[in-house]
Amino acid sequence: xxxxxxxxxxxxxxxxxxxxxxxxxxxxxxxxxxxxxxxxxxxxxxxxxxxxxxxxxxxxxxxxxxxxxxxxxxxxxxxxxxxxxxxxxxxxxxxxxxxxxxxxxxxxxxxxxxxxxxxxxxxxxxxxxxxxxxxxxxxxxxxxxxxxxxxxxxxxxxxxxxxxxxxxxxxxxxxxxxxxxxxxxxxxxxxxxxxxxxxxxxxxxxxxxxxxxxxxxxxxxxxxxxxxxxxxxxxxxxxxxxxxxxxxxxxxxxxxxxxxxxxxxxxxxxxxxxxxxxxxxxxxxxxxxxxxxxxxxxxxxxxxxxxxxx
Amino acid sequence: xxxxxxxxxxxxxxxxxxxxxxxxxxxxxxxxxxxxxxxxxxxxxxxxxxxxxxxxxxxxxxxxxxxxxxxxxxxxxxxxxxxxx
Numbered sequence: 001x002x003x004x005x006x007x008x009x010x011x012x013x014x015x016x017x018x019x020x021x022x023x024x025x026x027x028x029x030x031x032x033x034x035x036x037x038x039x040x041x042x043x044x045x046x047x048x049x050x051x052x053x054x055x056x057x058x059x060x061x062x063x064x065x066x067x068x069x070x071x072x073x074x075x076x077x078x079x080x081x082x083x084x085x086x087x088x089x090x091x092x093x094x095x096x097x098x099x100x101x102x103x104x105x106x107x108x109x110x111x112x113x114x115x116x117x118x119x120x121x122x123x124x125x126x127x128x129x130x131x132x133x134x135x136x137x138x139x140x141x142x143x144x145x146x147x148x149x150x151x152x153x154x155x156x157x158x159x160x161x162x163x164x165x166x167x168x169x170x171x172x173x174x175x176x177x178x179x180x181x182x183x184x185x186x187x188x189x190x191x192x193x194x195x196x197x198x199x200x201x202x203x204x205x206x207x208x209x210x211x212x213x214x215x216x217x218x219x220x221x222x223x224x225x226x227x228x229x230x231x232x233x234x235x236x237x238x239x240x241x242x243x244x245x246x247x248x249x250x251x252x253x254x255x256x257x258x259x260x261x262x263x264x265x266x267x268x269x270x271x272x273x274x275x276x277x278x279x280x281x282x283x284x285x286x287x288x289x290x291x292x293x294x295x296x297x298x299x300x301x302x303x304x305x306x307x308x309x310x
Numbered sequence: 311x312x313x314x315x316x317x318x319x320x321x322x323x324x325x326x327x328x329x330x331x332x333x334x335x336x337x338x339x340x341x342x343x344x345x346x347x348x349x350x351x352x353x354x355x356x357x358x359x360x361x362x363x364x365x366x367x368x369x370x371x372x373x374x375x376x377x378x379x380x381x382x383x384x385x386x387x388x389x390x391x392x393x394x395x
Contacts, residue, residue, distance in 0.1 A: 014357070023375030027356035028377075056326075058314075058319070061327065189353055223375060223376030223377055226381050227381075
């Protein structure tokens with residue numbers, strides 16, 4: 001299934017003049033998701049930048065029905081909505097195509113605070129898509145560290161750099177044995193839209209994580225949002241893969257990196273542009289730390305390539 | 311649109327965050343002669359401010375993030391510093 005940008009619909013999820021920062025990756029990702037899912041959809045949001053972007057009552061920048069639910073409840077709320085709709089269709093109170101139900105949560109609402117609800121919904125195989133737009137910190141409240149913050153990255157609560165590794169949540173979701181899990185990146189829009197369309201047609205729990213570089217939190221110019229997404233993939237810091245019913249397939253260019261057909265982009269090019277790694281620039285252990293980061297990237301690549309063999 | 315709120319229910323409207331064009335410090339200017347019509351600017355614009363058919367830019371809401379200029383493969387969009395308001 002190949003996707004042409006020219007054939008995408010005009011329909012927008014995010015209307016111009018939202019309250020999001022200029023260059024917000026969540027708004028870009030949500031516009032792309034909207035072009036894949038279409039108008040017949042219901043979105044649930046946990047507290048995040050995407051909620052702050054809605055704007056003050058009684059105005060909303062989103063053109064589809066949106067429910068704001070509490071932080072820990074993304075999984076439970078979407079599951080309840082999906083079951084309620086199923087019941088109404090069964091009784092004949094609703095007819096026509098069932099709307100696509102999806103969560104739009106940040107990494108805080110997925111990795112940390114929302115995890116138990118999502119894990120339970122995945123285990124029950126409830127019928128909705130959970131999107132995590134991963135900006136690697138609690139950006140909405142001022143860039144505190146989250147479970148998705150990579151090691152050595154400085155945040156307001158880890159001013160000298162985070163000391164522990166991030167979780168590999170897409171892999172955790174995969175091992176819940178759900179029908180569909182995928183990772184995506186803003187810089188590869190056709191790949192992202194293809195994955196969302198595929199998830200729409202599968203019944204059961206779907207998990208899609210979109211890497212979303214946040215320029216205010218990571219401290220780089222707003223115009224480089226997409227460039228930073230691309231560098232994350234090209235350096236191997238963010239891996240693109242999808243798994244239907246547990247069978248992992250690496251997507252290009254991650255598959256080429258894993259097969260060593262292309263060389264990864266220099267890691268310094270990626271982290272050197274981000275203010276959150278600025279403390280590394282004049283650190284006496286700079287070389288050691290860079291080598292450790294590269295080693296970790298190779299480990300993750302090798303691990304996912306081996307997981308794809310299963 | 312009825313501005314009175316009885317339920318905490320919002321209605322979709324352009325400019326929910328206000329006239330966000332006033333946030334801009336640099337504005338994108340497109341040279342349609344250089345444009346190849348790849349539509350990457352339209353797809354990457356966080357605001358959806360660029361028209362799909364004519365690549366017209368909605369300056370009332372464009373926040374001037376500069377992603378369109380950075381991603382244009384033909385360098386048809388340049389960011390021009392805004393005059394003092």
